[in-house]
Amino acid sequence: GAGVSQTPSNKVTEKGKYVELRCDPISGHTALYWYRQSLGQGPEFLIYFQGTGAADDSGLPNDRFFAVRPEGSVSTLKIQRTERGDSAVYLCASSPDSLGSQYFGPGTRLTVL
Amino acid sequence: GQNIDQPTEMTATEGAIVQINCTYQTSGFNGLFWYQQHAGEAPTFLSYNVLDGLEEKGRFSSFLSRSKGYSYLLLKELQMKDSASYLCAVRGSDQAGTALIFGKGTTLSVSS
Numbered sequence: 001g002a003g004v005s006q007t008p009s010n011k012v013t014e015k016g017k018y019v020e021l022r023c024d025p026i027s028g029h030t031a032l033y034w035y036r037q038s039l040g041q042g043p044e045f046l047i048y049f050q051g052t053g054a055a056d057d058s059g060l061p062n063d064r065f066f067a068v069r070p071e072g073s074v075s076t077l078k079i080q081r082t083e084r085g086d087s088a089v090y091l092c093a094s095s096p097d098s099l100g101s102q103y104f105g106p107g108t109r110l111t112v113l
Numbered sequence: 114g115q116n117i118d119q120p121t122e123m124t125a126t127e128g129a130i131v132q133i134n135c136t137y138q139t140s141g142f143n144g145l146f147w148y149q150q151h152a153g154e155a156p157t158f159l160s161y162n163v164l165d166g167l168e169e170k171g172r173f174s175s176f177l178s179r180s181k182g183y184s185y186l187l188l189k190e191l192q193m194k195d196s197a198s199y200l201c202a203v204r205g206s207d208q209a210g211t212a213l214i215f216g217k218g219t220t221l222s223v224s225s
Contacts (some may be wrong), residue, residue: 004155021203034214042117042200042215043156056212091155098211099204104155 002026004105006092013082019096021077021108025094032075034067035091043091049075050098059099082112115139117216119201124222125191133186133199133219141206146213147175147202149187156200160186188221195225 004025006026013019025032031050035043045059049069057067064082069075079086095104116138122148125131137194144163148156162177174187182219188195198218205214 026212031211035213035215042202042211042217045212045214048212050211059212095211099143099160101158102213103158104148106155 004094004103005094006090006108007015008108009106010109010111012113014113015082015084017082017112019079019082019110021079021090021110023075023092023094023105025075025092026074027073029094029100029103030072031095031098031100031102032069033093033095034075034077035069035087035093037091037107046077053106055098056063079110082110084112086110087112115203115205115214117214119199119216119219121217122220122222124142124224127191127193127223128175129191129225130187130189131191131221133188133201133221134136135184135186135201135216137182137201137203137214137216139150139203139205141212142179143204143206145175145177145184146202146204147184148202150198150200150218152197172174191223193223193225196221 007022034046037043037112048056052072064080067077089107092105095102119135146161150156160175167176170188200218201216202213
């Protein structure tokens, strides 16, 4: 019964670079969420997947952010042309269905220099 | 708009009882959650309320009043390990009914 896992745990990159953050949800959970948390703030919603499709991407801040979940399990959050303001902890959560409690992974701390 | 308010910080002593309040204004409502988050770690699910009233789970209880847009988390018999941030989150139905809207969190410090 492994929980949600995320890799890498830490990522340091330079402004303008491309990064990919991976999330492996709890086995059997159909719903997957990405959130972003800045210091002293609560998590901020980015995107929600139900199965393979993005059911709600209204939280993505701009078109530099994109996420996929091609087989309905692992998801990758992709950030192009990173900016210093993208520095935050990126959290992934999964739930058994669209109304279940969400279980969070340990997060990826992204630092853009 | 969407707004969730909770106190920024609270302090308490070991063995005491503390109540963390949360008020919310959202365009829809489909459940309220409380999460615990230790520094540098992921949020951990504590409780869920969708109907008015009190939900009790061990030392932790959570209360909801939908008409008042109000919830509280009650922690009894406080222990040092309860020092953490407590996040109130609402599932607002205008976000596909599933994504959570979080408050900024209440940092609880428990001293001996």
